[in-house]
Amino acid sequence: METGHISVLACEVLTFLAPKLGGVYVDATFGAGGHSRAILDAVGKNGKLLALDRDPDAIIRGEKLVKLYPGQLTIKHASFQNLGDTLIEWGEKRIDGILFDLGISSFQIDQPERGFSFRFDGPLDMRMDHSLNSKSKTAADLVNTMSDRELSDIFFKYGEESQARKIARAIVFDRDEKPFRTTGQLAQLAQRVIPNHKRGIHPATKIFQALRIAVNGELDQLQNGIDAAINALSQEGRLVVISFHSLEDRIVKQTFKKVTSHPQVTGPAALLPQTKLPPLPYSLITKKPVIPSIEEMQQNPRSRSAKLRVLARVTI
Numbered sequence: 001m002e003t004g005h006i007s008v009l010a011c012e013v014l015t016f017l018a019p020k021l022g023g024v025y026v027d028a029t030f031g032a033g034g035h036s037r038a039i040l041d042a043v044g045k046n047g048k049l050l051a052l053d054r055d056p057d058a059i060i061r062g063e064k065l066v067k068l069y070p071g072q073l074t075i076k077h078a079s080f081q082n083l084g085d086t087l088i089e090w091g092e093k094r095i096d097g098i099l100f101d102l103g104i105s106s107f108q109i110d111q112p113e114r115g116f117s118f119r120f121d122g123p124l125d126m127r128m129d130h131s132l133n134s135k136s137k138t139a140a141d142l143v144n145t146m147s148d149r150e151l152s153d154i155f156f157k158y159g160e161e162s163q164a165r166k167i168a169r170a171i172v173f174d175r176d177e178k179p180f181r182t183t184g185q186l187a188q189l190a191q192r193v194i195p196n197h198k199r200g201i202h203p204a205t206k207i208f209q210a211l212r213i214a215v216n217g218e219l220d221q222l223q224n225g226i227d228a229a230i231n232a233l234s235q236e237g238r239l240v241v242i243s244f245h246s247l248e249d250r251i252v253k254q255t256f257k258k259v260t261s262h263p264q265v266t267g268p269a270a271l272l273p274q275t276k277l278p279p280l281p282y283s284l285i286t287k288k289p290v291i292p293s294i295e296e297m298q299q300n301p302r303s304r305s306a307k308l309r310v311l312a313r314v315t316i
């Protein structure tokens with residue numbers, strides 16, 4: 001069941017990335033290619049874009065776009081956590097703008113067989129890279145083998161689920177009788193264990209988010225990816241990141257803060273007169289995150305939790 005994907009904060013991405021004619025850009029999360037297409041149109045025939053996605057299905061879907069932008073667009077099946085190596089292979093060291101639009105696309109959520117959604121029954125998979133050589137374990141592997149302590153930690157840390165222990169204990173109890181194979185089984189367990197959940201939000205929401213993050217190692221990948229992106233920016237280059245939950249946004253916010261502030265001087269050195277501080281190589285373009293307009297949230301409810309932050313390179 002494919003319903004297509006609407007690119008989030010599309011105008012804002014273009015405004016902040018400010019693609020220039022003939023520039024060199026990276027879309028670290030190609031997805032359905034909406035943002036990539038907008039960047040390609042803005043950079044013109046002499047510009048180029050490298051687009052990455054961890055999901056092999058996104059790469060196959062993107063082949064049509066490669067034909068529409070011959071010589072301009074390269075699409076690669078790779079995780080953005082290896083961005084440094086990927087750029088060496090591509091032959092470009094300095095990049096004028098890099099975009100990360102995190103999370104999963106509507107194509108992924110709306111396909112029951114990918115196992116990302118509690119709204120449809122499908123195999124409990126959740127791997128973004130489900131290719132044959134993928135080394136990731138599935139969500140079912142985690143749910144059926146981890147101890148209740150490990151599961152509870154995942155639900156609490158990655159889902160901020162207050163009933164983490166109760167859910168983990170119920171999983172371990174139930175799986176003896178019947179291992180978890182489907183999203184439906186897990187969604188039903190959440191409904192049973194936390195029946196008085198907040199109205200309007202499915203009780204499985206947080207544990208599905210937590211398992212997805214654990215299966216795909218999303219937070220470590222994000223940290224490695226944005227560190228590599230920050231290094232690769234050209235002078236005046238821009239890094240734009242759209243996150244969809246507080247754990248992602250915290251990593252982006254703290255990493256941007258770290259590279260745009262002078263390290264604090266502590267101990268006896270703090271008592272000495274401060275010499276003039278050297279200029280910082282990066283500057284923060286968005287002091288506060290940019291969020292979608294009410295109209296965008298109404299038209300595309302999946303944009304509701306989006307937060308966009310931007311960093312620029314000042315000197316190399």
Ligand SMILES: C[S@@+](CC[C@H](N)C(=O)[O-])C[C@H]1O[C@@H](n2cnc3c(N)ncnc32)[C@H](O)[C@@H]1O
Pocket residue numbers: 005006007008028029030031032033034035036052053054055058078079080081101102103104105128221222
């Ligand atoms: C929200 S979608 C991007 C949508 C895209 N910006 C558009 O306009 O169509 C996020 C995409 O990032 C991919 N992704 C997530 N983590 C990744 C990673 N570590 N490396 C590369 N791609 C990743 C997902 O597979 C998904 O296709």
